[in-house]
Amino acid sequence: MILSVxxxxxxxxxxxxxxxxxxxxxxFQEIEIILVDDGSTDESAVICDEYAEADPRVKxxxxxxxxxxxxxxxxxxxxxxxxxxFVDSDDFIEKESYNRAVDSMKEGIDVICFGITRYYxxxxxxxxxxxxxxxxxxxxxxxxxxxxxxxxxxxxxxxFGLDPSLCIKIIKRELLTKSYKLxxxxxxxxxxxxxxxxxxxxxxxxMEVRYDxxxxxxxxxxxxxxxxxxxxxxxxxxxxxxxxxxxxxxxSPALIKQIxxxxxxxxxxxxxxxxxxxxxxxxxxxxxxxxxxxxIVLYGAGKLGKTYYHQLLQISYCEVVLWVDKxxxxxxxxxVSAVEEINKVTYDKIVVxxxxxxVAQAVRNYLLEKGVQDSDIILACCLKN
Numbered sequence: 200m201i202l203s204v205x206x207x208x209x210x211x212x213x214x215x216x217x218x219x220x221x222x223x224x225x226x227f228q229e230i231e232i233i234l235v236d237d238g239s240t241d242e243s244a245v246i247c248d249e250y251a252e253a254d255p256r257v258k259x260x261x262x263x264x265x266x267x268x269x270x271x272x273x274x275x276x277x278x279x280x281x282x283x284x285f286v287d288s289d290d291f292i293e294k295e296s297y298n299r300a301v302d303s304m305k306e307g308i309d310v311i312c313f314g315i316t317r318y319y320x321x322x323x324x325x326x327x328x329x330x331x332x333x334x335x336x337x338x339x340x341x342x343x344x345x346x347x348x349x350x351x352x353x354x355x356x357x358x359f360g361l362d363p364s365l366c367i368k369i370i371k372r373e374l375l376t377k378s379y380k381l382x383x384x385x386x387x388x389x390x391x392x393x394x395x396x397x398x399x400x401x402x403x404x405x406m407e408v409r410y411d412x413x414x415x416x417x418x419x420x421x422x423x424x425x426x427x428x429x430x431x432x433x434x435x436x437x438x439x440x441x442x443x444x445x446x447x448x449x450x451s452p453a454l455i456k457q458i459x460x461x462x463x464x465x466x467x468x469x470x471x472x473x474x475x476x477x478x479x480x481x482x483x484x485x486x487x488x489x490x491x492x493x494x495i496v497l498y499g500a501g502k503l504g505k506t507y508y509h510q511l512l513q514i515s516y517c518e519v520v521l522w523v524d525k526x527x528x529x530x531x532x533x534x535v536s537a538v539e540e541i542n543k544v545t546y547d548k549i550v551v552x553x554x555x556x557x558v559a560q561a562v563r564n565y566l567l568e569k570g571v572q573d574s575d576i577i578l579a580c581c582l583k584n
Contacts, residue, residue, distance in 0.1 A: 201304055202297060205274030207267055212242040214289040216278045219250050221291035227298040232257045235275045238264030268385035275375050284369045289417050296413035300369050308509050309403035311369040329410035339404045351397055352457035363393040367414050374399045387436035389427040394440045398447050398484035428468060434514040445487050459483045484510045485577055489548055493517050498562060499552035500524035500535045503579055507552050518558045520544045550577045
């Protein structure tokens, strides 16, 4: 068998039959379909069993609810084919979908990327989208020059460089297995495909970009604010993705910058849970240079200092034991103290949240004169995007 189709299933009885029928109806028949029932409480589990009994190509695995990451990972583990792709259980595909990729799979291309069609339940016309990268086959050298440096975040576009959706890619099983093994935590939903696909692309030796679209991604009427944005732990779970990608790409400053831009964009999406609009954030707290749970002194109560302070409040990443500013009287309502208070508290790091390099260096020199270790001082002016 050359291709396994993994379908994570959770409470989608209204859409599941259309999804499975679209896969079984493929003109390319040499596939196995793995339905991972992730603890459904509606009729989804029963529907899965019906299809498994009727067609030997369909396998079903029932498990307690682990979330999308766990369900997809289990599907990868259960697969027996050279290649794997995914279909979300409320989506559907065109009948020629996998037939279009047969030649590429026989050539042994590591990752095959297609376009996507957004299918709207509110009767808006379907919208087809394709990659920003040129339509062709890329070998390793070409990938490292033309794909990898730009794949995570396109600053001008304000979106992904490469659409991370696993559902519009056909990937060698060995690469997916490696990527899932790298993931230390799986208790998150938002950006789960980003956590997997970007390391896959980096590890791949070849990749094909195709503009044709076979995958119909359903946008439901009730999706004005998706459930994961309303999750009270959204920001903590988002940090799991940030840390995972930052650790993997720690030797690439260009990709670290893109990861931070994605993180800042995503933090702002949390506002949707409160009915607020997205607002671009230009600065990100230096999460990659300070371990979680450390005690910090925040030096600077201007725009940058306030940005850092509110980010930390939202994600509960570090404990701000003291917030200081030379002109602290102007910011007393924010709980800002005099600089001289630093020697009265116990801390691990001092973050100088001042954009001006000259002023920040002057603060650094002052702190060194007061006996602060240079390794305990982090200058924000050196971390600008």
